[in-house]
Amino acid sequence: MRLAFVLAEIGSGLRRNLSMVVSVILVTFVSLTFVGAAGMLQLQINQMKGYWYDKVQVAVFLCSDGSTAPGCASGPATPEQQANLRKLLQSPAVAQYVNDFQFESKDEAYKHFKEQFSNSPIVDSVTPDQLPASFRINLKDPEKYEVISENFSSQAGVESVIDQRQLLERLFSAMNAASLVAVSVAGVMIVCAILLIATTIRLSAFSRRRETGIMRLVGASKMVIQLPFILEGVIAAVIGAALASGTLWAVAHFFLGGVLSKQYPDTAFISPAQTLLLAPALIGLGVLLAGTSSLLTLRRYLRV
Amino acid sequence: MIRFENVTKVYDQNARPALDSINLEIDRGEFAFLVGASGSGKSTFLRLVLKEDRASSGAVYVAGQNVAKISSWRVPRLRRGIGVVFQDFRLLPQKTVFANVAFAMQVIGRSRSVIRETVPEVLKTVGLEGKENRLPHELSGGEQQRVAIARAVVNRPGILLADEPTGNLDPTTSMGIMGVLDKINQNGTTVVMATHDDDIVNEMRKRVVELRNGVVIRDEARALYTSMIPVVGQSRRLRDASGREPSDFGAANGEAQHAGEGKL
The missing domain is CATH 3.30.70.3040 (Alpha-Beta Plaits)
Incomplete structure (x- = not known):
């Protein structure tokens, strides 16, 4: 009963706040794609190093x-x-x-x-x-x-x-620089995502202040009151992370696998399956971002 | 059931306290009116009972527990033992009567079968049989307040706090609401009602606690809205305390009206 109730609350919250939720999804999508791109570059460097690179010169x-x-x-x-x-x-x-x-x-x-x-x-x-x-x-x-x-x-x-x-060092330093750029862009976008999630939760808490006020009065626990808001942000962030993972997979499949590997047959490229290893990390990061920023926001804007 | 020991509440260090060394005890099953002008401390009293605010000094006991000693995660349990009704009803506009009352049970995790059983019972108690599927805007003010009362008592709290529940209602409807509150009180629930409505207080003849400027100036059983103390003396005291005579006139007017109604 309580679970069904919390789920219904989340559903109504997501519907009521649709445009904000979509923007949270997009911002986490873009920021986590950059994080993932940096991860992919590192995977690619490892792939190119092969068996001997770190052992001999x-x-x-x-x-x-x-x-x-x-x-x-x-x-x-x-x-x-x-x-x-x-x-x-x-x-x-x-x-x-x-x-x-x-x-x-x-x-x-x-x-x-x-x-x-x-x-x-x-x-x-x-x-x-x-x-x-x-x-x-x-x-x-x-x-x-x-x-x-x-x-x-x-x-x-x-x-x-x-x-x-000598052969690979220059290429690797270029790729490392590229992943550094990706991480920096990701950093800015993540700040953006955190602020946007905070704003969304605030808006959501404001638009449902009647319900939460009554919940407080009749003695609903802190968890029942806050969980729908937190999950709202987490769900949006997970969708964004899933989109980012899908995008990385598509890049590995269509660009690396379909185009680059035909142009440079003597270079080892990472497989699409390897990029999926990044997906759990991205989703975890998304959950962490949304969870912490909504918890902090609720502490300020939703008295229990 | 509710005990205030030397309770002082200060919102602003520079202003006078909202409550000033209040000592008061309301017993289990009692019906008490809390009367007094705006700013006399009635709402602060109710907020302290609910632990919405902390007393600046002194102790507030609810059901034998010192509320200052209740940790924040147990405050919900305290509030489950207290029902609250407001002047503005505070119903959820997009939910039906049934859903509004059921909401109070859902959020504390009651099972669906218990809800289906209890809600119609409570709606019957407040006199809203057959209106389960109406939306709040399809109801009259009195009916909306009945829904709010049903929501407040559906979890069988030991205490019902009512903050001017008849403030938005006409006299006849108000008396209906008082009938409902009285019935709930007869069933053993302690009722504390803050009000301005002299007709009601005079009609009910219950305990009256009068606050002025944060101090209890009168606590009488089976009392009237205005004191039995001779009118001349009282009006002088009113002037001394706040310099606001109109409240006295208002009270006097109300009583005159009430007397007129009684004759009709």
């Missing part, structure tokens, strides 16, 4: 079947060449710069590739043979990339030496 790729580099004229790297490289890495001249290193075989390379490009059609057309084996080297000083490059580029069986950080 330099990759020495060995010649494989399809290699066209001049050093690979004699075909794929032989086990002896591989052993020589390992010996060179352990020699005092190089070892003093190296923290540690790992060897990634073709099969391991294929496994990591499959993980990183799980959302991309490219994964089906690649076989372990096409992927080069590599030494992944963690330097004591990341700036000493040149030492490795000089020592290994000219070795037999080496296709290329790549400083991964």
Whole structure:
């Protein structure tokens, strides 16, 4: 009975205040979309880092079947060449710069590739043979990339030496800047949303002051009086958060999946399913925003 | 049922207190009129009983409990034991008579079956049988006040506070309302009614507590609206207290009218 009563009160409140409720929905929608966009950028950065990025700085790729580099004229790297490289890495001249290193075989390379490009059609057309084996080297000083490059580029069986950080760092810093901008915009919009929710609750409390006055007089509990107002704001915010989640999903599905992944097939993009991981966080944030701002407003404008 | 011990209420430090060291006890099942000019402290008295305000000093006991000691989350329970009726009815305009009365039960979580059983009973008590589905604007003022009374007593409170319940009604309708309040009082509910209506007070012959400037100046059983003290003395005292003679004239006029009616 009490639940049915509270639900009926919420329904009438939402109807009576429709335009304000719609504006709360839109403002939370926009602000949480920006929050979600920042989250998506971070997810994308993680995706692009792949398995090795945070562990090593330099990759020495060995010649494989399809290699066209001049050093690979004699075909794929032989086990002896591989052993020589390992010996060179352990020699005092190089070892003093190296923290540690790992060897990634073709099969391991294929496994990591499959993980990183799980959302991309490219994964089906690649076989372990096409992927080069590599030494992944963690330097004591990341700036000493040149030492490795000089020592290994000219070795037999080496296709290329790549400083991964240099390659991706600039892109990542741009993406980090973009997510910072998104978070700032989101911050402003969230302030906006909080104020708007407060105003809406105030208006709602004012338009129902007769009912709440009578509820007070006949001894309704604080919860029964306030809950409909709080839930009103929370429901609007949840709808906004759901819209924001849907928008992020659509961006991942249609823009990343449909357009960008076709233009840049060699880049790993996040999947639409991954963006849905953000949805609970966004909805939680929406509930938190609406709940706290309506509680604070009610404390001032609805005496119990 | 209601006991005031040395209660003082000050709204504004610079003005005189709204209530000044009031000592008063109203027993269970009693019917008491609270009379006095506007600003004499009648409404403050009622607000203190409801814990809408805190007394500046002194203690207010309702049903044996010191209201100052009731924590804020238990105030609703205090208010469930007190019904309130106002001059302006305060009905919800978009709800029917039945829904208005049922509202008071819904918000404290009574079950639907109890509501369906109790509301018609209470409407019968206040004389509104067959009008369950009317909207407030389809009723006369007297009928609207009956709905308000039904709402105030539907949860069977031990106390009914009425703040000028007949202030907006004509004399005949007012007497009808008094009949309803009397019936509720007969059923054991303590009734405290603040009023300006001398006809009613004179007709009912109940206890009268007269307030002036926050002080109880008269507390008589089975009394009249104006004191039995000779008129000459009283008018001088009125002038001394407030410099407002018209209230005295008003009272005197009212009594004359009432006497006329009695002859008719």
